[in-house]
Amino acid sequence: MRELLTNTHYIVLTGVLILMVIGFFGALTKKNLIKILISLGIVDTGVNLFFIVIGYLNGKTAPIFSKPGLTPQQMVDPVPQALVLTAIVIGVAVLALGLSIVIRVYEHYGTLNVSKIKKMRG
Amino acid sequence: MKKPGLKKRLRVKNIFVFLLLCYLAFQMFGVFGLLDLNKVKGVAKYYLENDIKDTQSANVVTSIVVNYRGFDTLGEVTVLFLAATGLGAILSGRRKIKRKRIPANAMLKFGSKPLLSIIILFGAYIFIHGHLSPGGGFQGGTVVASGFLLMLLTFERYKVEHKYVKWTESVAGLTFVTIGLFGLFLLGSFLANFLPLGKVGELFSSGVIPIIYIAVGFKVGSELTGLLDNMMGVVE
Amino acid sequence: MLILGGITFLCVVLMVVAAYFAIKTNDLLSSVIASSTVSLMASVLFLILQAPDVAMTEAAIGAGLSTFVFLIALRKTERFEREEEQ
Amino acid sequence: MSTGMRILDLIAYPFVAFIVGMLYMGIARNIIGRIHRRWGPPVLQNLIDVFKLYRKREAGSHGVMFHLGPMIMVTGVVTCLYFVPILSGGKWLHGFSFEGDLILVTYLMVLGALGMALGVGQGGVPFGVMGVTRGLTRLIGLEIPYFIAIIVLMAHYNTASINKIMELQAGGISNWAMFKLPLAFIASLFSFWGMMGASPFDIPGAPQEVASGPATEFGGKYLALMMSTRGIFGFLKLTLWVDLFMGGAANLLILIAKTFVMFISVLFVTSVYSRFKVEQAVDFMWKYPTLIGLIALVIEMVR
Amino acid sequence: MSWFSPILMIAVPLFIAFLIPLLGYIHKKAGLYAMSLTLLFNMLTGFYFLPKVMVKPIRVIVAGYKPPFGINLAITPFSIFLACLISTMGFLVSLYLLKDNTTETQEKFAMLILLVVMGSTGIVLTGDIFNMFVFLEITSISSYALTAIKKDRKGSEAGIKFLLVGSISSTLLLLGIALIYNQLGTLNLADIANRFSQMNPKVAFLAVSFLFIGFGIESEMFPLNAWAPDVYQGAPAPVAALFSAVTVKAGLYAMVRFLFTVAAKSVFIKLLLVFGVLTVIVSELSALRQNDVKRMLGYSSLGQIGVILFAVGIGTADAMQGAIFHFVNHAVLKATLFLSVGLLAKAAGGSTMEDLKGIGKKYPFVAGVFGIAALGVMGFPPLNGFVSKMLILMAAAKTEHIVLIMLILAASVIEGVYYFRVLQVMFKEPEPTRIEKKAFPVLSLVPLVVLVFAIIGIGLFSGYLMPYLKGAAMDVMNRSTYIAAMLGSNGGAL
Amino acid sequence: MIGPNNVILIPILAGILAYFLGKVVKPAREGLTLGSVIAVCYLVFRMPFDKVISYSYSFKLPYAFGSLSFGTNALTSFFAILIALSYLFIAFTAFALVKDKDYHDTFYLFFNIVAGSLLGIVYSRDLMSFFIFWEMMTWSSYFLVIMNAKNPRKTGLTYIVFNVAGAYAMLTAMFFVYAAAGSMQFDKVATAIALMPNTKVLFVSILFAIGFLVKMATMPLHVWAPDAYTESEDSFTGFFSGTLSKMGVYGFLLFFATIVGFANLKGISSIKDTPTVGYVIAWLGVITSIFATFRAIVQDEVKRLLAYSSIAQVGYIVTAMSLGTALGIAGGLYHAVMHTIMKLLLFITVAGVIYRTGKDRFSELGALITRMPLSFLAVLFGIIGLAGMPPFGGFASKWVIYMSLLKSHNYFLLVAMIVSSTAAFLYCYKLIYGIFLGHPSSPDLMEVKEVPAFLWVAQVPLMLALMVFGMLPGLLVPYISKAVAALGFNAAFNSTNMYTLSAALGGFNGFTVINVLGVIFVVVLIWYTLFFPKSKKLHRLDIYYAAETPTEETPLHYGYGIGAELHRIPWVGASLRRHITTFYEKFAEQVNGIASVLKDILFNGDGQIYMLYAVLTLVAIIMFLGR
Incomplete structure (x- = not known):
């Protein structure tokens, strides 16, 4: 138990997996478009966490030379953090665009049910 | 009579999806044990070791975001720009669904105006010190945008001047690209750090990094503001 | 170490619960708030995982901004899931 | 043989055919009359009719093709005649039979019909055209057994030349094709009857129903020409069968004897059977004679 | 001229894109013209570098750090070839758009078009996998926006579907990149390629499958392309032309580059073969029963992409050559088809078969262009589609995929059926009376003329293209040269 | 030296030029076509007949496929002359008939392209260029088919589907061969096929045969032909049925005689000294001719009758050739020439009649002999040839075919062929009677004029040709012998002079026949007139x-x-x-049904399902490929 609680990697990784499963499940089964976007947002969060956690090293500090004594060897991997920054921004951009399209769709169809929005098919 | 059948069908699909996802999760879980979680390696190691020498920026993440992988950031800014543009294009000229809004109380109205300038200042602080401390253009920009969000929420008829937003975002973006092009013209490499690096920990250090981050800050702030403004769609 | 682990564990559990709630609830408003909680928890986790930059961003964008974007979208559409959508 | 004699020979060719043919027609009317328990017309009646018709001063014409049709008919038939050797041996009365083969003859035989058909066509009588159509339809039936038979012949003797076929049959009755290849002969016999206009297959003319069929509109010199052509044609067919299946004839007497036998067979059939409708005729032809012919063909191929 | 580097193909459009909002103050249409000129600049730059790169690949370093430490652009024959294609098609479509005054948001439209082309160019030029992801996102986000830009019912519907599936794609791509980064600690494509075998095979497999699906969605592979017909139908015609000519090509590039140069996993290449054939058959069959011509063209486009995937999946240099040739031809042909149908549909007031009845008699030129392009798509000699199809099938024959060839040819027969059906509807139905004949703007016709000449010219003089195709194919097939060219002689500092 | 490649280009360029120049000056269309016709005829005739010459294309196109090569030998020249002459005659027909139609511009474009691609087909010396021109022929003739069609949807689609499917069958076989040979050159391919295992050779042969049989409209694959022949532009139909179908003949000969070789096929499996494949195809051909003949007889549309007749006649050629004997191929070639002449003559005349009367059914025509005597004569000549009656060339060719069948002991085939051949008299008579004899079906028929004089330019030489070939049946023998020799066979004929035709079991003297006929006819005529x-x-x-x-x-x-x-x-x-069309219609229905179901299930419009596809595929990949 102690092992489990102290091994941050595994706690977070398991959480991330559950988060992604929940997110995907929501995206694939919920019919409401906004709900789907929320689910996709959750998946995104999960992916971002996953990215960070694989760059995390037990017992090391953030990659900022804030104190004089810090050496590079004491720091966690900074690259995933940089990438996740980008990913988060991209995520919100997609989200905003998606919501704007959803608003348009709602105007045209009067519903948010993804299964009802199928004028184009076949 | 029809309903249970439908529901049943839906449930079957749900279970099926759930099983699929569990399978995927299981596969991923199997891989976790094989991941390499014990050391910094590859390019990260190089970044950590050479950050000071290369950029004189205390925040390694910032130097990666702005300098080593500045090209990504340019793309990222573009993505935001795109989202704002696309959103504007999609939502422009739509039918206004005017709904009754509960007006904000006087307290809020009174407080939010001075708060706006404080929030903007705070945001500016974040992105100006991006190379020294955590935070940077994105975070700062978002903070600035949230200030405007506050205004939008508080005042029914609050209008963000489109002209200013437009100018800010354009100039900020142009600054970013221009700095990159300067690097190309001066050092033969796009986005190259052509300014003196200074000394780590100082405000005016790290060459172009703070400038770019400030540009990014303005850009993100204005984009998000514009985005929110477009979303709110209160324009008559 | 154990305390940090405990906090981590707690955050993860909270996050998962919030995510589950976000998916489960019919009220999209609650759903948005729950997803905002997920982001907030993620932000805490980022902090724990020594990524202050990301934590800030996630807090500002994920928990803050995108929530508002959702809320605005909800205002433009409807707040509750319809029955056939569940 | 001198050129003069040759020319004489060639000129005599159609006349022999004409006279013999006309006589046979007369005889036929006689015999059929006897079978019908009545006195038939004189043997020479047909010849007389033809000459009478030739002497008619007036004939109506419906146009150029109406005028030319009978001429094409006679041209076709006489030409065909020239390629069928009347006598074997290749000295007298063999026409141009060395210049053409059996297939040529078979196809030339149709040319006459074409001429008539064209004339009838311009004549404008629907019945005439109907008759032509029936004739052509019947032809589909008739030609099959006939062709099977000649294919058997050609395959058997490995030549398409009538003269050669005749030569190879020389030397006794047992060498005759009708005994060596009996099934083929039987098959061809049906066609022969049909071609001779014998009763079960006489629908094109169909005297009682469509007012003499194709020849309806023709009169005077045209009818005369057509009748003479018929005579020549009849003789031609008889001769051809004799040549092909009975080893030909060395002189005219033998020829007449042999042809007469064939002719009698036609008469018997004619007087016994009643007329087929055209589809029945074709159907019949495609069933029994064709089957017999095919058996002959198989035998020939196996051999 | 050291500053004249291919990175300008990305930097300049970006600069102009940021500038366009301000250009609105000068003139209402300044943005559109700026976009067009920028794409022209891109095109010229591309063609300036094309012969040089054919001789020796260029490695463009961004921000002054040598790969794998910084991001670099990998200007190899394949990428520059595609960059040229993309910018040329972009330029032609932009010419068409200059007079296309359907949207009131012209400025934004211009920006989006510029950025979608820029994003595609970025995908093909970049040498960094995360950078590729970013450009892919730029491309997709602008595509979502462009799909929905008309704000009509169809556009919005198509846009939201596109966005949903695209989100899955980006999620999977990120996961895959994360796995690769965790294993190798690098994001540079050449570096990953160099050390790909060091990855744990299980992790590598998972990463490759994530990326395969991610890129598969972008490159419209069969089970993942269900959104595509909607998008082709819903988006404005020039945008659809742009999608099939530009963005798909970028997606395919990513797929090919990743599978051949980086991962080099033969299982997935074989998988591509299977999916390619499936794509062809399903798409052609689906196209058979379409009533909307634009949607039909969308399915047909998928079919062509299936052919490309099939060719790529064969995995020989010859097939690759044919596939790359088909990239070009498909871009040219589909752009022509979409643009001409766009014009006709605008005149007729709709793009269904009923709307287009007899339109060929009214507008013989544009409909004739459509006809020629249709013949080209069906692969009739001497047009360009024929040559590449033959090259692909010959390569397939060499590897003894006779059954697959037969399947593809059977699908081509179906293709013939529906294209000829459209042609007959256009040309053989009585002339419609409800439509008043209006002349199309000349600028809209210019790209059509150019494209028609391209269709015939490429078909007749394909030999001139061959050296480039060969270079591009060799670039894909020889991963070692790519790695060497990008990492330098020491094979990377790591 | 002007080689075949330039000959091919002349009509194609002339067509394209005519289209664009014709927009400015209308007569340019006719003028350029005329120029191209004359140039083609001149060049084709100037080319040495049986010399083997090779050229390769000088454009850059070949680079993509190695090289496109062209060349000529006796067989090629034989067909090239046929094409050039048909091109000439049809061009003159078109000058008269197309000038005031609204597709004036496109007609000359596609017509010239068709002519060029036909030349391309015969001059090509590798499979790829063969296929290229084959496809060009297909699409350009497609436009000519639907140009004036009453029911373009059905006709055009059937035409293109069958022809493209046939071409693709051929293409598959080509790739199969290519995989083995590594080259598309005829000689290399031939060598490779000789080394292939039997089953593969058989497979390749069948696929190739399908391609050619479609073009020749042989039985189960003939469905496109009646409609296409009937509904294509009138002045072009002659070319269509007379010459385009001969490309199937050419391809068939080329493939089965030179590339695979009948001997090779015989080695695989044979029936009575005939390769089984050939035997089967021979039966197909003969069955085709029987059924097509019967169907021709019952038609009311003039052109449809001719179309079925065309199918039947080509059936004879198929039968004769597929047996793979020297005489058979000679007969096929002979009949190809004659059939081309006859069908050109008939279709041109019929086109003129339709042009003048505006009616195309027997039930609407009649009694035109008084108004159009020359056309009557032309049709008379045509049907005498078609029926294979002696004085004209039609007999000679049929005779050779019969002889070849007799010689190779295929008696049953011969019997079957006779069925069709005899029945052909009926439709021949229907043709001439229905149009020219009997009574006019409507009074206005009695006011029409003779066909335009331009048509005489085509009709008169064709009639003369029929007569000359009937009179001098040996005239073609040296050429055919050379063509057959080019395919690697020994001499087929025994005849040495131009008056006689003799082979195998017999022979005949066409000169005598026509003289006898002539003399008797003149005698009777004089007798009757004077x-x-x-x-x-x-x-x-x-x-x-x-x-x-x-x-x-x-x-x-x-x-x-x-x-x-x-x-x-x-x-x-x-x-x-019974119509075989029903079968194909049902098949098409099935395909359509499958397509509908497939697209409705797969692309059901639900964005969520589309997302699910991605996840499903991922799971599938991991499940099946993950180790």
């Missing part, structure tokens, strides 16, 4: 009509009636009632 008084001209209603007096309104024209009896003959009637 020695008898002039006949009285009767009014056309002054006829025997079962004791009734017919009036103008009485339907006296029996045009449609001919062939009605056929329905009552049991076997024929049954065959006429």
Whole structure:
């Protein structure tokens, strides 16, 4: 138990997996478009966490030379953090665009049910 | 009579999806044990070791975001720009669904105006010190945008001047690209750090990094503001 | 170490619960708030995982901004899931 | 043989055919009359009719093709005649039979019909055209057994030349094709009857129903020409069968004897059977004679 | 001229894109013209570098750090070839758009078009996998926006579907990149390629499958392309032309580059073969029963992409050559088809078969262009589609995929059926009376003329293209040269 | 030196130029076509007949496929001459008939391209260029088919689907061969095929045969032909049926005689010294001709009758050639020439008639002999040839075919062929009677004029040709012998002079036949004209009509009636009632159904399902490929 609680990697990784499963499940089964976007947002969060956690090293500090004594060897991997920054921004951009399209769709169809929005098919 | 059948069908699909996802999760879980979680390696190691020498920026993440992988950031800014543009294009000229809004109380109205300038200042602080401390253009920009969000929420008829937003975002973006092009013209490499690096920990250090981050800050702030403004769609 | 682990564990559990709630609830408003909680928890986790930059961003964008974007979208559409959508 | 004699020979060719043919027609009317328990017309009646018709001063014409049709008919038939050797041996009365083969003859035989058909066509009588159509339809039936038979012949003797076929049959009755290849002969016999206009297959003319069929509109010199052509044609067919299946004839007497036998067979059939409708005729032809012919063909191929 | 580097193909459009909002103050249409000129600049730059790169690949370093430490652009024959294609098609479509005054948001439209082309160019030029992801996102986000830009019912519907599936794609791509980064600690494509075998095979497999699906969605592979017909139908015609000519090509590039140069996993290449054939058959069959011509063209486009995937999946240099040739031809042909149908549909007031009845008699030129392009798509000699199809099938024959060839040819027969059906509807139905004949703007016709000449010219003089195709194919097939060219002689500092 | 490649380019360029120049100056279309025709004829005739010459294309196109090579040998020249002459005659027809139609511009474009691609087909010396021109022929003729069609949807689609499918069958075989040979050159391919295992050779042969049989409209694959021949632009139909179908013949010969080689096929499996494949195809051909003949007889549309007749006639060629004997191939070639001449003549004349009267059904025509004597004569010549009657060339070619069948002991085939050949008389008669004889179906028919004079330019030489080849049947023998020799066979004929034709079992002297006929005819004519008084001209209603007096309104024209009896003959009637088209229609329906279901299930419009596809695929990949 102690092992489990102290091994941050595994706690977070398991959480991330559950988060992604929940997110995907929501995206694939919920019919409401906004709900789907929320689910996709959750998946995104999960992916971002996953990215960070694989760059995390037990017992090391953030990659900022804030104190004089810090050496590079004491720091966690900074690259995933940089990438996740980008990913988060991209995520919100997609989200905003998606919501704007959803608003348009709602105007045209009067519903948010993804299964009802199928004028184009076949 | 029809309903249970439908529901049943839906449930079957749900279970099926759930099983699929569990399978995927299981596969991923199997891989976790094989991941390499014990050391910094590859390019990260190089970044950590050479950050000071290369950029004189205390925040390694910032130097990666702005300098080593500045090209990504340019793309990222573009993505935001795109989202704002696309959103504007999609939502422009739509039918206004005017709904009754509960007006904000006087307290809020009174407080939010001075708060706006404080929030903007705070945001500016974040992105100006991006190379020294955590935070940077994105975070700062978002903070600035949230200030405007506050205004939008508080005042029914609050209008963000489109002209200013437009100018800010354009100039900020142009600054970013221009700095990159300067690097190309001066050092033969796009986005190259052509300014003196200074000394780590100082405000005016790290060459172009703070400038770019400030540009990014303005850009993100204005984009998000514009985005929110477009979303709110209160324009008559 | 154990305390940090405990906090981590707690955050993860909270996050998962919030995510589950976000998916489960019919009220999209609650759903948005729950997803905002997920982001907030993620932000805490980022902090724990020594990524202050990301934590800030996630807090500002994920928990803050995108929530508002959702809320605005909800205002433009409807707040509750319809029955056939569940 | 001198050129003069040759020319004489060639000129005599159609006349022999004409006279013999006309006589046979007369005889036929006689015999059929006897079978019908009545006195038939004189043997020479047909010849007389033809000459009478030739002497008619007036004939109506419906146009150029109406005028030319009978001429094409006679041209076709006489030409065909020239390629069928009347006598074997290749000295007298063999026409141009060395210049053409059996297939040529078979196809030339149709040319006459074409001429008539064209004339009838311009004549404008629907019945005439109907008759032509029936004739052509019947032809589909008739030609099959006939062709099977000649294919058997050609395959058997490995030549398409009538003269050669005749030569190879020389030397006794047992060498005759009708005994060596009996099934083929039987098959061809049906066609022969049909071609001779014998009763079960006489629908094109169909005297009682469509007012003499194709020849309806023709009169005077045209009818005369057509009748003479018929005579020549009849003789031609008889001769051809004799040549092909009975080893030909060395002189005219033998020829007449042999042809007469064939002719009698036609008469018997004619007087016994009643007329087929055209589809029945074709159907019949495609069933029994064709089957017999095919058996002959198989035998020939196996051999 | 050291500053004249291919990175300008990305930097300049970006600069102009940021500038366009301000250009609105000068003139209402300044943005559109700026976009067009920028794409022209891109095109010229591309063609300036094309012969040089054919001789020796260029490695463009961004921000002054040598790969794998910084991001670099990998200007190899394949990428520059595609960059040229993309910018040329972009330029032609932009010419068409200059007079296309359907949207009131012209400025934004211009920006989006510029950025979608820029994003595609970025995908093909970049040498960094995360950078590729970013450009892919730029491309997709602008595509979502462009799909929905008309704000009509169809556009919005198509846009939201596109966005949903695209989100899955980006999620999977990120996961895959994360796995690769965790294993190798690098994001540079050449570096990953160099050390790909060091990855744990299980992790590598998972990463490759994530990326395969991610890129598969972008490159419209069969089970993942269900959104595509909607998008082709819903988006404005020039945008659809742009999608099939530009963005798909970028997606395919990513797929090919990743599978051949980086991962080099033969299982997935074989998988591509299977999916390619499936794509062809399903798409052609689906196209058979379409009533909307634009949607039909969308399915047909998928079919062509299936052919490309099939060719790529064969995995020989010859097939690759044919596939790359088909990239070009498909871009040219589909752009022509979409643009001409766009014009006709605008005149007729709709793009269904009923709307287009007899339109060929009214507008013989544009409909004739459509006809020629249709013949080209069906692969009739001497047009360009024929040559590449033959090259692909010959390569397939060499590897003894006779059954697959037969399947593809059977699908081509179906293709013939529906294209000829459209042609007959256009040309053989009585002339419609409800439509008043209006002349199309000349600028809209210019790209059509150019494209028609391209269709015939490429078909007749394909030999001139061959050296480039060969270079591009060799670039894909020889991963070692790519790695060497990008990492330098020491094979990377790591 | 002007080689075949330039000959090919002339018409194609002329067509394109005519299209664009014709937009400015209308007569440019005719002018350029005429120029191209003359140039092609000149060059084709100037080319040495049986010399083997090779060229390769000088453009850059070949680079993509190695090289496109062209060349000529006797067989090529044989067909090239056929094409050049048809091109000439059809061009003149078109000058007269197309000039005031609204597709004036496109007609010349596609017509010239078709001509060029035909030349390309015969001059090509590798499979790829063969296929290229084959496909060009397909699409350009497609446009000519739908140009004037009444029912373009069905006709055009059927045409293109069958032809493209056939071409693709061929293409598959080409790739198969290519995989083995590594090259598309004919000689290399031939070498490779010789080394291939039997089953593969058989497979390749069948696929190739499908391609050619479609073009030749042989039985199960003929569905496109009647409609296409009937509905294509009138002046082009002659080219279509006369020359385009011969490309199937050419390809067939090329493939089976030179590339695979009949000997090779025989080695695989043979029936009675005939390769089995050939034997089967021979039967297909003969069955085709039987059924097509019967169907031709019952048609009411003039061109449809000719179309079926064309199918039947080509069936003879197929039968003769596929047996793979020297005489058979010679017969096929001979008949190809004759059939081209006859069909050109007939279709051109019929086109003229339709042009003048505006009617295309037997039940609407009639009695035109008085108005169009020359056309009547042309059709008369044509049908005499078509029926294979002696004085004209049609007999000679049929004779050779019969002889070849006799010689190779395929008696049953011969019998079957006779069925069709005999029945052909009926439609021949229907053709001439329905149009020219009998009574006019409507009064305005009596006001029409003779066909345009431009058509005479085509009709008269064609009639003369028919006569000359009948009179001098040996005239073609040296050429055919050379062509057959180019395919690697020994001499087929025994005849040495141009008057006689002799081979195998017999021979005949065409010169004698026509002389005898002529002399007798002249004698009878003189006799009748000089020695008898002039006949009285009767009014056309002054006829025997079962004791009734017919009036103008009485339907006296029996045009449609001919062939009605056929329905009552049991076997024929049954065959006429059944259409193979039904089968294909059902097949198409099935495909359509599958397509509908597939697209509705797969692309069901639900964005969520589309997302699910991605996840499903991922799971599938991991499940099946993950180790």
